Amino acid sequence: MSYLDQITSPTLLISEKITRANIKRMAEKAARNNKKLVPHWKTAQSHEIGNWAKEYGIKEVTASSIKQAEYLCGQGWDNIHIAFPFNPLEIPRLNFLAANQSLSLQLVNPITTQKLVEGLTNPVGFFIEIDAGYGRTGVHIADFGTIEKILRTATQSDKLKFKGFYLHPGHTYYTPDKAGIYEQSRQALHMLKIKYQSEFPELVTRVGDTPGCAVTEDFGDIDELGPGNFVFFDLMQAELGSCTKEDIAVCLAVPVVDVNFERKEILIHGGGVHLAKDVLVDASGNKNFGEVVYLNETGWTIPSDRSYLKSISQEHGLINASDSLLQSVKVGDLLGVLPVHSCMTADCMGEYLSLEGKTIDHCEGKSQ
Amino acid sequence: MSYLDQITSPTLLISEKITRANIKRMAEKAARNNKKLVPHWKTAQSHEIGNWAKEYGIKEVTASSIKQAEYLCGQGWDNIHIAFPFNPLEIPRLNFLAANQSLSLQLVNPITTQKLVEGLTNPVGFFIEIDAGYGRTGVHIADFGTIEKILRTATQSDKLKFKGFYLHPGHTYYTPDKAGIYEQSRQALHMLKIKYQSEFPELVTRVGDTPGCAVTEDFGDIDELGPGNFVFFDLMQAELGSCTKEDIAVCLAVPVVDVNFERKEILIHGGGVHLAKDVLVDASGNKNFGEVVYLNETGWTIPSDRSYLKSISQEHGLINASDSLLQSVKVGDLLGVLPVHSCMTADCMGEYLSLEGKTIDHCEGKSQ
Numbered sequence: 001m002s003y004l005d006q007i008t009s010p011t012l013l014i015s016e017k018i019t020r021a022n023i024k025r026m027a028e029k030a031a032r033n034n035k036k037l038v039p040h041w042k043t044a045q046s047h048e049i050g051n052w053a054k055e056y057g058i059k060e061v062t063a064s065s066i067k068q069a070e071y072l073c074g075q076g077w078d079n080i081h082i083a084f085p086f087n088p089l090e091i092p093r094l095n096f097l098a099a100n101q102s103l104s105l106q107l108v109n110p111i112t113t114q115k116l117v118e119g120l121t122n123p124v125g126f127f128i129e130i131d132a133g134y135g136r137t138g139v140h141i142a143d144f145g146t147i148e149k150i151l152r153t154a155t156q157s158d159k160l161k162f163k164g165f166y167l168h169p170g171h172t173y174y175t176p177d178k179a180g181i182y183e184q185s186r187q188a189l190h191m192l193k194i195k196y197q198s199e200f201p202e203l204v205t206r207v208g209d210t211p212g213c214a215v216t217e218d219f220g221d222i223d224e225l226g227p228g229n230f231v232f233f234d235l236m237q238a239e240l241g242s243c244t245k246e247d248i249a250v251c252l253a254v255p256v257v258d259v260n261f262e263r264k265e266i267l268i269h270g271g272g273v274h275l276a277k278d279v280l281v282d283a284s285g286n287k288n289f290g291e292v293v294y295l296n297e298t299g300w301t302i303p304s305d306r307s308y309l310k311s312i313s314q315e316h317g318l319i320n321a322s323d324s325l326l327q328s329v330k331v332g333d334l335l336g337v338l339p340v341h342s343c344m345t346a347d348c349m350g351e352y353l354s355l356e357g358k359t360i361d362h363c364e365g366k367s368q
Numbered sequence: 369m370s371y372l373d374q375i376t377s378p379t380l381l382i383s384e385k386i387t388r389a390n391i392k393r394m395a396e397k398a399a400r401n402n403k404k405l406v407p408h409w410k411t412a413q414s415h416e417i418g419n420w421a422k423e424y425g426i427k428e429v430t431a432s433s434i435k436q437a438e439y440l441c442g443q444g445w446d447n448i449h450i451a452f453p454f455n456p457l458e459i460p461r462l463n464f465l466a467a468n469q470s471l472s473l474q475l476v477n478p479i480t481t482q483k484l485v486e487g488l489t490n491p492v493g494f495f496i497e498i499d500a501g502y503g504r505t506g507v508h509i510a511d512f513g514t515i516e517k518i519l520r521t522a523t524q525s526d527k528l529k530f531k532g533f534y535l536h537p538g539h540t541y542y543t544p545d546k547a548g549i550y551e552q553s554r555q556a557l558h559m560l561k562i563k564y565q566s567e568f569p570e571l572v573t574r575v576g577d578t579p580g581c582a583v584t585e586d587f588g589d590i591d592e593l594g595p596g597n598f599v600f601f602d603l604m605q606a607e608l609g610s611c612t613k614e615d616i617a618v619c620l621a622v623p624v625v626d627v628n629f630e631r632k633e634i635l636i637h638g639g640g641v642h643l644a645k646d647v648l649v650d651a652s653g654n655k656n657f658g659e660v661v662y663l664n665e666t667g668w669t670i671p672s673d674r675s676y677l678k679s680i681s682q683e684h685g686l687i688n689a690s691d692s693l694l695q696s697v698k699v700g701d702l703l704g705v706l707p708v709h710s711c712m713t714a715d716c717m718g719e720y721l722s723l724e725g726k727t728i729d730h731c732e733g734k735s736q
Contacts, residue, residue: 008457009435042682064683065637067377084683085625087637088700089376108626108635111699136684137626137635170681257453258476258505267476267505269433269455273715277645313538314410314711315432315452316504331479332456343682347641348716 002297003357004253007334010274011253012349014360015299018249019044019231020052026213026230027056033219038062040083040208040228043343045363046352047075049231062208062226066090066097071363073101082106083166083208083226085129085137088115098122104163108139110149117157124159127166127206132188133181134170141188151196164204164223165192172211173240182212186220193221214242234342235291239280245302250352251293251336252345254317259329266319266329270337271312276344287311290337292319299355300336309337370665371725372621375702378642379621380717382728383667386617387412387599388420394581394598395424401587406430408451408576408596411711413731414720415443417599430576430594434458434465439731441469450474451534451576451594453497453505456483466490472531476507478517485525492527495534495574500556501549502538509556519564532572532591533560540579541608550580554588561589582610602710603659607648613670618720619661619704620713622685627697634687634697638705639680644712655679660687661704667723668704677705 003013023039030037039053042064050061050072060079063069069080070093079102086094086105097103104125107113116124128150131138139146154160169185172178189205197203207219208226214237219225232250233243254270270290280288289309293300305322312318317337321329329335339345346352350364371381391407398405407421410432418429418440428447431437437448438461447470454462454473465471472493475481484492496518499506507514522528537553540546557573565571575587576594582605587593600618601611622638638658648656657677661668673690680686685705689697697703707713714720718732 008461009433009455065377084637085635087377087623087625089623089702093376109699112625115700135631136679136681136686255455255457257455257480263503267453269452272644272646272712276640277712278640311504313504314715318504331477332483334457344640344645347682 001357003353003355004295004297004334006353006357007253009255010270010349011353012346012351013251013253013300013336014352014354015249016052016354016356018247019049022230022233022247022249023053023056023058026225026227027058030225031057033217035219035222036224038081038206038224038226039231040064040226041072042068043228043346044231045071045346046361047072048360050075050077053231062228066093068363069103070097073097078102079104079125081127083168085109086112086116088112088119091115091119094124095119095121098124106166107150108137109146110153113150113153113160116160117153120157120159122159123161125161125163126154127163130165130167130188130192132167132169132185134168136170138167162200162203164200164206165189166206166208166226168208169212170209172209173236178212178215182216185212186222190221210237211240211242229343232342232346234345235280235288235338235340236278245291245338248338248342250342250346251300251338252290252349253295253334253336256329256331256333256335259326259331261326264321264323264326266307266321266325266335268317268319268335268337269315270317271315273314274345274348275309275312275317275337275339276341276348277312278341278344280340288340289317290339292321292325293336293338295334295336369725371721371723372663372665372702374721374725375621377623378638378717379721380714380719381619381621381668381704382720382722383617384420384722384724386615387417390598390601390615390617391421391424391426394593394595395426398593399425401585403587403590404592406449406574406592406594407599408432408594409440410436411596411714412599413439413714414729415440416728418443418445421599430596434461436731437471438465441465446470447472447493449495451536453477454480454484456480456487459483459487462492463487463489466492474534475518476505477514478521481518481521481528484528485521488525488527490527491529493529493531494522495531498533498535498556498560500535500537500553502536504538506535530568530571532568532574533557534574534576534594536576537580538577540577541604546579546583550584553580554590558589578605579608579610597711600710600714602713603648603656603706603708604646613659613706616706616710618710618714619668619706620658620717621663621702621704624697624699624701624703627694627699629694632689632691632694634675634689634693634703636685636687636703636705637683638685639683641682642713642716643677643680643685643705643707644709644716645680646709646712648708656708657685658705658707660689660693661706663702663704
């Protein structure tokens, strides 16, 4: 019996083979450069996939919320880092978690640091998040006043241990000059290391973003790499040049419910609640919410003539179909759709089906 | 103790008062026009909110997938309509459901109709979905060949009962001339009724879209109204003129994790996994992923000077803050965010918290 026989509704497929190859490649790259790889588990959000990762020497992971950290707890991770500016309202949940799990946080201001000094009951580590140009979050690289204040405030508590500096250069997603951004990030973290390592000899620096980690080889004296999306990749990463479409490890299996030969369109059950609404827009303004692959008993193949999701609503997806797909497709068939943003698609779906027909867990836990 | 004391992480708030007022207004409008209101429950997806609706005479609801229908089953609904072109792979699930619940389906081609003829074990009703210009799904209004084929195929089974024609004029969301679209929809359904009512004297016509149902008074001889979003409304509907911002019944409570006074920005825990990524773009190209409201012990107030979410990623949201908000906001505060698309936000969040501090169920059931 094939995994295909289990599918009647939109289902997120995962190729263990491609996932493992993606993890292995990044683990080898980190090892080759003598860096520690601490993947961001906001993409996979899974115990089972975590067990695969452990086989490639991964010992620590990153969560993007305390909810994810709670889910990942108790799975044998040496440390779980919560890579989101810490929310002081969650100190009680943090205390509960930190009683049995080594954790680290991310801090961007002295106010939250002070609240932790007052409220922590168990030891946790912390990184200071640095903004070297992305502009989303973090202490500005030149704002030494804030960095100092966080460090001085933290010393009031024996439970807050400074681990180092974290930088997410998310603008590699938007800027063609990834090498330039990486040079800037390297220099920023290098400068901070030089400045603070006499006081904190064990401090480390970490950089985390898939486009950069996938294409760069020279990480300078950065100590740790924290990419997330590379575990699955997706169409956005393929467009950015981080991967090929063959490296994409997840695909949404969708039922065909209607075919319009005149308009060359295929209507599928698969919309925003399954794929999320991330979109790629080409130079002519055409929208792409996902690309069609052909499912078979052992996985999927990428056709040479492209069919893609031109529009989606809550549950509906409308495929702009190639001639060869139109010739073969039938109502009741299953097609595969490679996602634009795999982290969001996995979060929407809340579980995976392996190509061996096994359900694989996800933090959102709809299957549990 | 206020509901606010329960919140430490992103939480979807619902105002029962506003929700009831929205349902009451639409129910009265339907009654005034002598139409049956069959709301699309893809927005609320909730038993509890269904119980509120029943108090205003609502007896039937609509689901957008068999999964939703399964959730809504056994809650005393006279009928559950699945308003999505039926997926023949789900016939076994349908048969199981139809044993204990009156159901109706939506058909758009004779192929699926034939599969139902062969596979149905319990009676179900069906609507033929008509496309009168939206172009997403449905039999084209002039394609009588397909309509006839569906009807003839269905007569082979005593379990398939034709109920009428369903039309979702979703282009009211994009076209300024809503009255023109409604006139077109009315005429299309009127023509079909005249053509088929001698053969099917009990056939009804149903139209379903919130912008149209909210602003139109003249529904002609349409029998049933099937809007969904009106239960909560959202910023998109306010922009379309279907409601005011005061009518929006749900709002995402989000923790403030950082404030940047120089850039006039507030960083919140609240991103695409909470709000979905629906966006409003103004004439200058500025993006709006949600608007800030101020929370208090009994609900929220809409400030006169607007602050809005200018960007979101998976978990982060960045607010473009008004001067008055900047003056009062602190790290650790909670703010409210009115969603751009409430159906998607509710689907992401999977549960509600009432202003009385009570958890309210949602089909996605993360709380269960």
